[in-house]
Amino acid sequence: MKEESKVSNSNFKHLSVLANELIDFVKEIPCNASKKNLMIDATLGGGGHSALVLENFPDINVIGIDQDKIAINAASQQLKKFGERAEIQHTNFSQFAPSEKASLVFADLGVSSPQIDQASRGFSFQVDGPLDMRMNQSEGIKASELIAQLDERDLANLIYQYGEEKFSRRIARRIKNDLATNGSYSGTLDLAYAIAGCYPPKTRFGRIHPATRTFQALRIAVNKELDALEILLNNGPDWIHQNGLFIIISFHSLEDRMVKRAFLNSEKLVRVTKKPITAKIHEISTNPRSRSAKLRVAKRK
Numbered sequence: 001m002k003e004e005s006k007v008s009n010s011n012f013k014h015l016s017v018l019a020n021e022l023i024d025f026v027k028e029i030p031c032n033a034s035k036k037n038l039m040i041d042a043t044l045g046g047g048g049h050s051a052l053v054l055e056n057f058p059d060i061n062v063i064g065i066d067q068d069k070i071a072i073n074a075a076s077q078q079l080k081k082f083g084e085r086a087e088i089q090h091t092n093f094s095q096f097a098p099s100e101k102a103s104l105v106f107a108d109l110g111v112s113s114p115q116i117d118q119a120s121r122g123f124s125f126q127v128d129g130p131l132d133m134r135m136n137q138s139e140g141i142k143a144s145e146l147i148a149q150l151d152e153r154d155l156a157n158l159i160y161q162y163g164e165e166k167f168s169r170r171i172a173r174r175i176k177n178d179l180a181t182n183g184s185y186s187g188t189l190d191l192a193y194a195i196a197g198c199y200p201p202k203t204r205f206g207r208i209h210p211a212t213r214t215f216q217a218l219r220i221a222v223n224k225e226l227d228a229l230e231i232l233l234n235n236g237p238d239w240i241h242q243n244g245l246f247i248i249i250s251f252h253s254l255e256d257r258m259v260k261r262a263f264l265n266s267e268k269l270v271r272v273t274k275k276p277i278t279a280k281i282h283e284i285s286t287n288p289r290s291r292s293a294k295l296r297v298a299k300r301k
């Protein structure tokens with residue numbers, strides 16, 4: 001059984017996290033051998049997790065959705081060999097309504113490596129790009145527009161709430177002062193430099209870049225990520241057959257808290273994992289992104 005997935009073409013390189021763990025849970029799903037069973041992959045990305053399920057479980061078909069057109073194109077290439085077993089839709093999971101029930105609803109939240117790595121997407125404080133950060137590039141406002149629209153207090157609250165950033169007030173003050181003086185930032189590095197300047201000198205060069213939390217906050221706000229997750233957590237159970245699974249991988253505490261509460265409190269679900277499953281040392285050493293991944297599973301009653 002193949003239990004590793006790396007989506008890789010010249011522009012799209014992404015290593016799927018906790019892939020073996022996902023496969024182990026899929027093995028447990030009671031599938032009806034006489035008909036095709038369905039996995040809804042709510043965050044298809046380049047199609048890494050979906051390809052793995054399609055390869056290892058011939059009785060499972062996939063509907064994969066993503067709000068990012070570039071990811072959709074990469075997944076279409078990756079999943080072409082599975083023909084009609086893989087159906088791909090360009091949409092936001094908060095607006096999705098399946099026409100049939102699934103044995104598995106899966107979401108691997110957040111951004112993919114190519115979204116971060118491609119400077120032109122504007123997610124990175126390591127490479128310079130425009131302050132965009134939209135996963136769906138044909139919708140919504142860019143990060144540059146968001147910071148221009150918010151007043152200092154609302155910007156500070158946003159950075160605190162979505163980034164859990166203790167220097168949120170200083171950072172918001174600095175950003176609004178810079179915008180008042182210069183009109184705009186030249187790009188992501190210019191903003192990251194300004195944010196780093198709000199940290200006390202001794203703490204600027206730690207393991208975590210000072211812009212990490214503020215960039216996370218802006219990204220969450222630009223893409224309305226927590227609103228979309230709340231809708232997925234509400235609607236998802238209705239997409240699943242009895243005894244089917246709802247599996248979610250999250251990457252920060254705000255998401256994980258929402259998943260944990262929803263799985264615990266939903267009348268339609270029973271928790272399968274009481275504690276989240278995390279990546280093993282070997283995976284973390286080959287894929288540092290997996291360090292913060294938390295996988296939780298619930299079963300449809």
Ligand SMILES: C[S@@+](CC[C@H](N)C(=O)[O-])C[C@H]1O[C@@H](n2cnc3c(N)ncnc32)[C@H](O)[C@@H]1O
Nearest residue numbers: 016043045046047048049066067068092093108
């Ligand atoms: C971590 S990547 C998924 C990678 C994928 N599991 C793989 O193995 O290749 C997350 C993907 O979810 C997409 N995404 C995030 N929020 C979404 C939403 N609300 N609706 C649809 N897609 C979303 C992003 O555009 C991104 O491509």
